[in-house]
Amino acid sequence: MRIAMIGTGYVGLVSGACFSEFGVHVTCMDKDKGKIDQLLRGEIPIYEPGLDDLVAKNVKAGRLTFTLDLAEAMKGADAVFIAVGTPTRRGDGHADLTYVYAAAEEIAANLDGYTVVVNKSTVPVGTGREVEAIIRKARPDAEFDVASNPEFLREGAAIGDFMRPDRVVIGAESERARDTMRRLYRPLHLIETPIVMTNRETAELTKYAANAFLATKITFINEIADLCEKVGADVHDVAKGIGLDGRIGKKFLHPGPGYGGSCFPKDTLALVRTAQQHEAPVRIVETVVDINDKRKKSMTSRIVAACEGSLAGKTVAVLGVTFKPNTDDMRDAPSLDIVPALQAAGAHVRAFDPAGMHEAAKLLPGVDWRADAYQTLEGADCVAILTEWNEFRALDLNRCKALLKRPAMVDLRNIYNPAEMAAAGFLYSSIGRGSAPAGRQAG
Template identity: 60%
Template sequence: MKIVIIGTGYVGLVSGACFADFGHDVICVDKDPAKLDMLARGEMPIWEPGLEGLVKQNVADGRLSFTGKLSEALPDAQAIFIAVGTPSRRGDGHADLTYVYDAVREIARALRDPAVIVTKSTVPVGTGDEIARILEEEGAPEGTVVASNPEFLREGAAIVDFKHPDRILVGAEDQKARDVLTEIYRPLFLNKAPMLFTSRRTAELTKYAANAFLATKISFINEMADICEAVGADVQELARGIGLDGRIGPKFLHPGPGYGGSCFPKDTLALLKTADDFNVDAKIVNTVVRFNDDRKAAMAERVARALGGSLEGKKVGILGLTFKPNTDDMREAPSIPLVRGLIEGGAQVMAFDPVGMKEAAKVMPEELVYCEQPYGVADDADALVICTEWDSFRGLDLARMKKAMRGTALVDLRNVYERDEAERAGLDYYPIGR
């Protein structure tokens, strides 16, 4: 089957590479010449484990290609996936659908034969209806239909998630869209991946509901961590105690400095805007958003308390900048307000991240000093802060770190270490919720 994917960002490039690996003929379209030049050289515009090899293999096999001209890609396409960005709109938090609707208009004007237009981008309820209206208004070929096919990929594990999904969700109002998407995903039926068909509006809302629920779960365990600290309990034992309950489950019960990334922050805001548009008071999601913002803002103060209450003249080393490990994504990363808060408090800050420092330099204060290796952040530091739980940070030589420091504080915002490990190295240990 011939598939066109508009957008070579995180969702579009992963989806395109995986569809091609299923045996489909895939053309990815992007208007950014710099991205296209990188892909032509075999370089990836995003960092995702396994993606580079998958793209190169399918390009070499002739199943995957890239172009900047949509009109060249569309002939004979049976499905056209829209995978462009939908960032939060300034002022009201609504998803900015400018790129989506621009793509739809361009498709309608260039399309010569009917096809299934599929929204892979995360879009608010009713977007599919508006896409259908635009297609008709712009004179798209009769028989062109619209479907919603939200992605549920974890950054850092996207290829595994795509090829071994918990579910494949398709929102469609007609049999043609269902048949085409069933054929596209047929290779996954061997893995017995459940395919769930709903209305378009239900599929659009399900994506937001899933992310809002996970954000709520993260915020809940962070609140429990605060209570554990107050009463002298251990949040990790608590998380295991509730996570073994099949109704709750163990995932997303890891306390930390708050959630970030490309999905949870913008999708919770977009869901709140949708609720507001339809006069629904979404109290739970609203509280989650406010709690998470407050938590991220409070992390610099947590470091200050470990240093006796003041950051003035202190030197702090940060381990990890990306919002989670195995990605270079800095969007809404908890490290951003942490570093800004430390610098505003008068501290000198050094940082190391295995893959994220290039992206970090685009959003971090100029005063942040980047180190070439993790042990560099310990030089004359008064405190070390673990902000992202990269695997390479789990086996650091803490005694070596302590020897290079002038202070003794280890603020572990991800509970990577045990207290006795830190104390054996001569460090004062400040975990989350323990």
């Protein structure tokens, strides 16, 4: 089989590489000449563990190619995937479908024989119908179907998620389109991956509903963490106690500074706007969006408290700025709220991130970027952990304490044990577990 993938961003590049690993001939197309030039040189424009090797392997095998020419990409293709950005539209919170509709118009101009046009981008309910109308208006004689095939990829684990997914969701209106999609996903069918075959609207809504539910779990445990601090409970034990219930599950019950990234913030907001538009408001999701926005902004107060109530003239060491580990993605990262607030309060901010500093430097002016964690801590009044990269989980605490001007740590990801930090002489605070004064065992 042959497919074309429009867009070489996170979803398009990962999906294209993984389909080629299945034995499909994939041509990835993008209008960004810089990206295509990078890919043709064997350079990967995004950070995703294992993606460089996967791309190199399939390029060498002749199954994966890159081009700026959509006509070339679509030549002989059984399906063409739309994997372009759908950012939040300025002003009203709806998903901006400009790139999706532009792709539909260009697909119409290049259709040659029966083709399934697949929306891989996250799009509101009804977008598939709009894409079909755009193509049909331009090419009333063309043979095509429009399908929805939402992605469920976690940044940092995307290849595994594609190759061994919990499920594949396909929304298609004709048996011919369903058959094409089944053949594409045959390797997953052979390993008994559940494949949910439904209509387009259901597939489109499934993606939003899934992300909204996960965002709700994160927000729920964050609020429970705040309550734990007030009543002397441990949020991790609470999370374990409820997560062992099969009806709830243990995933996405880790407290922190609020969710970020390329999906949850924009998708929850887009779902809220879609629901309002159809006069079926989703009040729970509306509350989740509001709470999460306020939570990211409120984290600064914890760092101020660790610095004895004032940041004026003080240096704060920040470890991790990406929204999660194993990615260089800065979209809606809590650091984008926290770092500017620290600076506005008078702090000098030093920071280190294993993968995100190049992108973060464009978004966080005035930050003193350092080469590693220990350089970042040297002479700082406080250290704040914003992203739970593995290399931050086993820092040499004695060395950290010697480097810091004052042994204060604000751990917004709860990667250390309060009792151990107190025993090591740190003024340590975390989420949902209270604070442990230096030199005293926490109970």
